[in-house]
Amino acid sequence: MPQITIPSANISFECDEHDTVLRAALRAGLGMPYECNVGSCGNCRFEVLSGEVVHERENPPGWNEQRDKAKNRYLGCQARPLGDCSIKVPMRPEYKSQFLPARTTGKLVAVEDITHDIREFRFELTEPNGFLPGQYALLAVPGVEGGRAYSMANAGEPGRWDFQIRRVPNGQTTSALFDKLKPGDEVGLDGPYGMAYFRDESPRDVLCMAGGSGLSPMISIARAFSASTTSPDRKLHFIYGGRTPRDICGESILKSLPGFGTRILYHCAVSDTAHPDSAGWSGRTGFVPDLAVELFDDTLANFEIYFAGPPPMADAIMKMAITHKAPVGQLHFDKFY
Ligand SMILES: Cc1cc2nc3c(=O)[nH]c(=O)nc-3n(C[C@H](O)[C@H](O)[C@H](O)COP(=O)(O)OP(=O)(O)OC[C@H]3O[C@@H](n4cnc5c(N)ncnc54)[C@H](O)[C@@H]3O)c2cc1C
Ligand code: FES
Known part of the structure; x- marks a missing residue:
């Protein structure tokens, strides 16, 4: 089985030919930086010092053939080794998985x-x-x-x-x-x-924000929060945004959790008010980050903040959070490329 060596960290691990360098490193309990795992974000880039790799996905969006290939750089989540390789990548212990993939x-x-x-x-x-x-x-x-x-x-x-x-x-x-x-x-x-997991040890109130497909991880975090006995005075605010009323969801799932209405609070907004389907909507309107500002404004920096959804929405939330002085270490997110 191909052996991957990282000389600068004095590490080597096995990576079978059907696996990728990033995933094999994480399976071996090592901390290699990444985010999306599907070739889109570019955060798992590494340099090949010797040996050869091939990308699983042809022309992944997070890789520039001219710029990266000239520097022998590849994406860890897409690169399969064709034999033993020596690579250069800054290892970061915080990326080690608690549960090995x-x-x-x-x-x-x-x-x-x-x-x-x-x-x-x-x-x-x-x-x-x-x-x-x-x-x-x-x-x-x-x-x-x-x-x-x-x-x-x-x-x-x-x-x-x-x-x-x-x-x-x-x-x-x-x-x-x-x-x-x-x-x-x-x-x-x-x-x-993934790194956007629930930090139960944080005593801060929790703010979960999602739109569209971002529902799933926020529901997972809300479920874990509801079951947690750490910091029982904490509150979780859940904001969900949809284009029209038929896109709005999440509340009925949260209602089944212990603490709903007291420790777990739900807010939602519809963004496309001109759409015929939105006629008759009497709830809040606008986008997820606008609703967060309307509700929490200068107190946003006090929250542990989680968000997920399409990249434009995630970027808008990130911008809003930083403008409101939320420390980067309190922001945990996945962009759904
Ligand atoms: C971290 C993360 C978490 C996500 N969580 C959710 C979730 O909980 N719920 C949800 O609905 N969606 C989620 N998504 C989005 C989801 O992964 C898909 O992008 C989406 O469902 C569209 O997939 P599709 O195959 O139907 O569409 P397609 O249009 O066929 O595929 C589009 C997606 O697949 C990628 N892609 C295309 N070819 C390849 C290939 N050969 N190898 C790998 N990727 C390829 C594209 O970059 C694009 O992201 C998440 C995305 C990411 C990155
Ligand atoms: S982790 Fe996003 S491109 Fe590899």
């Missing part, structure tokens, strides 16, 4: 519609593995090239991973999941991954 299969045991285009898919794992609330896994459906990242919605039960997934028009994986997958069918699962 592993590849297994999941059997679909139940589905439940949440909105017109978000559905929960519940899988039983062949080989159970735990995860931290807010983390994600790579899900591979037969016939689609490359796994896609999906965040778990439950709170870390080892044998069951639930995902709340939004249908993307003509999306390869979501079309297969929504239109073809039946209870009893199996998918490939690889995880857990």
Whole structure:
């Protein structure tokens, strides 16, 4: 099996030819920087000192063929070794996984519609593995090239991973999941991954923000918060944004949690008020970051802040949080590329 060596850190680990350098490093309990795991963010870039690697995904968006290739740089989440390699990458212990990521299969045991285009898919794992609330896994459906990242919605039960997934028009994986997958069918699962997990040790109030497909990890964090006995005086505020009223969701799930209405509070807003479907909406309007400012303004820096959703929304929340002086160390997020 190919051996990957990082001379500057005096480390080496095995990476089989069907695995990628990043995932093998994390499976070996090492801390290698990353974020999306699907070739989009570029945060897992490393330099090949000797040996050869090949990208799993052709021309991944987080890699520039001219600039990166000239410097022998590749993406850890996409690079498969063709033999022994020596690489240069700044290792960072905070990226070590508490639960080592592993590849297994999941059997679909139940589905439940949440909105017109978000559905929960519940899988039983062949080989159970735990995860931290807010983390994600790579899900591979037969016939689609490359796994896609999906965040778990439950709170870390080892044998069951639930995902709340939004249908993307003509999306390869979501079309297969929504239109073809039946209870009893199996998918490939690889995880857990991700750094936007619940920091239960923080005594601060929690602010969870999501729009569209970002629902799942925020629900996972809210579930873990509800069950936690650490800092019982903390509150969790959950903000969810949708284009029109039929996109609004999350409240009925949170209502089933102990502490809803006292420790767990739900707020939502509709952004497309000119849309005919929004006629008759009497709730709040606007975008998620605007609602956060309206509700919390100068106190935003006091929260542990979690958010997830499409990159433009995540970028707008990040900008808003920094403008309101929220320390970067209190921001935990996944951009859903
Ligand atoms: C960390 C993270 C967590 C996420 N969590 C959720 C979630 O909880 N719920 C949810 O609904 N969505 C989530 N997403 C988005 C999800 O991963 C998909 O992008 C989305 O469902 C569209 O997939 P698709 O195959 O249906 O669409 P497609 O249009 O077929 O695929 C689009 C996505 O797949 C990527 N892609 C294309 N080809 C490849 C390949 N060969 N290998 C790897 N990737 C490829 C593209 O960059 C793009 O991101 C998350 C994304 C990330 C990065
Ligand atoms: S983690 Fe590899 S490109 Fe995002």
